[in-house]
Amino acid sequence: MTQVTDTLAAYIAKEILRQPKRAISATEKLISSGLIDSFSLVDLGLFVETTFGVQIDDTELNAETFDSLEELERVIDEKKG
C-alpha cells in the first residue's frame, strides 16, 4: 500500500462502507464485486478531486477504468502526469 492507496482505503472504509476498521487491499475488487455501489461512485469521484486535485470524469466511474485501489492510483497518477 502507498500513501495514496492508504488514503483512499481509509475514506472508502469510513465514509462509503461505514466500517472504519475494514481493511481494503490494493488489489481487492471494488466495483465489480459490488463493494462500492453506484450511489457512492460520485462521492469517490468528489473525494479524489478534492484530495488529489485531479478530476475524474463521470464516464470514468466504472470497473473498466479502475476496479481496485492500485488501479485508481494509476488513474490519479496519469492525470497528475
Next chain:
Amino acid sequence: MLPAIIQQNYLSQPGKTAIILQRAGREDEALSYADLTRGAFRYTRAYQQAAIAPGDVVVLILAHGADLIFAFWGAILGGQIPSIMPFLTEKLAPERYRADLAALVSVTQPAAMVTSPEFEADVRGAIGPGSSVRAVLLTSQIPAEAEVNFQQAGGLARSPEEIVLLQHSSGTTGLQKGVALSHRAVLHQLTAYRAAIRLQPQDVLVSWLPLYHDMGLIAGFLMPILSGICLVLMSPFDWVRAPYRLFQSVSQYRGTLSWLPNFAYNFCAQKVRERDLAGVDLSSWRLITNCSEPVKAESHHAFYERFAAYGLRKSALACSYAMAENVFGVTQTPADSLPVADEIDRAAYLHERRALPPEAGLPTLTMLSSGRALTNTQLRIVDEVGNELPDRAIGEIALHSNCMLSGYYHRPDATEKALRGGWYFTGDYGYTLNGELFVAGRKKDMIIVGGKNVYPQDLEALAYEIPGIHAGRAVAFGVEDEKAGTEEAVIVAEVDTDDPREREQIAEALRRHVTQNSAITLRYAHIVSARWILKTSSGKTARAANKEKFLAETA
C-alpha cells in the same frame, strides 16, 4: 387505443421532436415522431417474421437507448404485450439474476425476448427446455428498414379492454407480479393525470428514471410520447454517476416537468458541484414531482436551498402517490402551489396510529401531503375489517378508479387477494385531511432503499444462507437515513461464536451475499449473541421491537 395515438402523432406532427436521447460521452440524439414510428416498425416487422402474434408477451432486456424505445413501441404497434425488465448489472450475482429471470419467464410465459448481444447469454440462461419462449431477438438482427403500415400491424385491431403492457412490480424478483394494464386503463390514467398536472403541448419532460419501474415507464415515457410532447431521456446509470446532468439538461432544453424519488432530492442537493452548474438556468422547471418513496419536507427544503440560486421556483415542488396497479398516479399536488404540510403529534402517530394536531411543547412530526385523488380515482382509508375511517385516523389506503389493473398476469391468487369488491387494497397506510392524502408507512414492512423496494422476509432468507446464521435467528428492517432522505436496510443476526474475527467474517459474508442477491446494497450487518432477537408470544419475529432495540443499542 395506443397504436392509434402513435399513428395520429406520425401523421399530424412527424417532424416534432419526440425524444432527445442522452448518453454520457456521446452527442445527444433527437428522434422525431416520424423517426420513432419508423424505428418501431422495424421491430413490429421482426416480431411478425418470428411469428410472434398479437397478444403474445415480449420481454425486453435492453440497455438505455434507441433499441429499447423502438422494441417497446414496435410491440405496441404490432399488438404484442411488452414488458421491460432490468438487465444484469455487475452488482448482482449472475446465478441469482438467471434464476429470478427463469422464474419470471415460467409465470409470464413470454413468446419472445428481445436483447442485445452483450446480454444474450444471461437471457438464454433463463430459458429452459419446454419454455414458452419461441424466439430470442437480438438488436443486431432486426431489419434495418421496414414499411410504416399501421393497418397491416396487429395493434390497431386490439380492443380497449385487452392488455397493452405488463409492468412488473419490484420486490422479490422470482415472485414479481406482472401488473397487467389495458389500453383503456392507460388512457384513462393519462387523461386524469394530464389534467392534474395541466400538461401543455409545449411542456418538455426530463427524465433519468428506469423504464422497468412504473414512474419511469408511465410518467417518464408513455405519457410524454402519447401526449405528443418532447421527452429528454437520460440513463439512470449516467445520472447516478453525474447527478448534475439533470440540471444541465433542464437548462439546455428548457425542461418543464420531472419526477424524482425522495432520495434524489438529497442526492442532488449534496453531490452536485458548483462548477457543473455554471450557466445553468432552472427557471423553466414548473413541476418536479416527488413520488415512489415516502416524501420528506426536509428533502424538498434541501433541494430548494441548493438550487434556488439557479432559478429553481419553490412552487415547482410537488408530490404524488402512485402505483402500477392504478397505472401510475393516485394523487397529485397541483402545479404552482406547495404541498400542504401537516404538523402532528409525534407520540400519537407512533403509538396510537393517529395524526393529531400537536399539543404545545410536545414533539411533532411534519407530514407532507401527497395531494388529492385524481378526478377518476376514489380513495378510502379503512381499518382492518374494511370500515371507512374518518379524517386523521391512520388506516390502509384503498382505491377504486377507471384505470385499475386488469389483474396480476397469470396470478389469479394474487389478483383475488388485492382486488376486493372493485377496490384495490394497497398495503400502504395513510390518513386523509380535507381531501388530501398523507401517506404514513407500509403495512407489509416493506423497506424502500433509494427507490428500490425490498421485503424483510427476503433479506432474512438470504441471511440464513450464510454459514453460521441459523434459520429464524436473523431480523431485517429499514432505518431512516435522514441525510440520504431514504431508508437503510439493517440485518441483525444471532451467531454462536464470540470470536470477533469470526463474527466480522460472518458480517462480511452477509453483506456481500445480500448485496449480490437482492436489489439493494447492505451496509448494516449487526452480529449479536444468541437470544438477542425479540420474538412475539407466538414465536414470530417482532420487527418493530427489534428495530427499536437496535436503534437504542447503536445510538
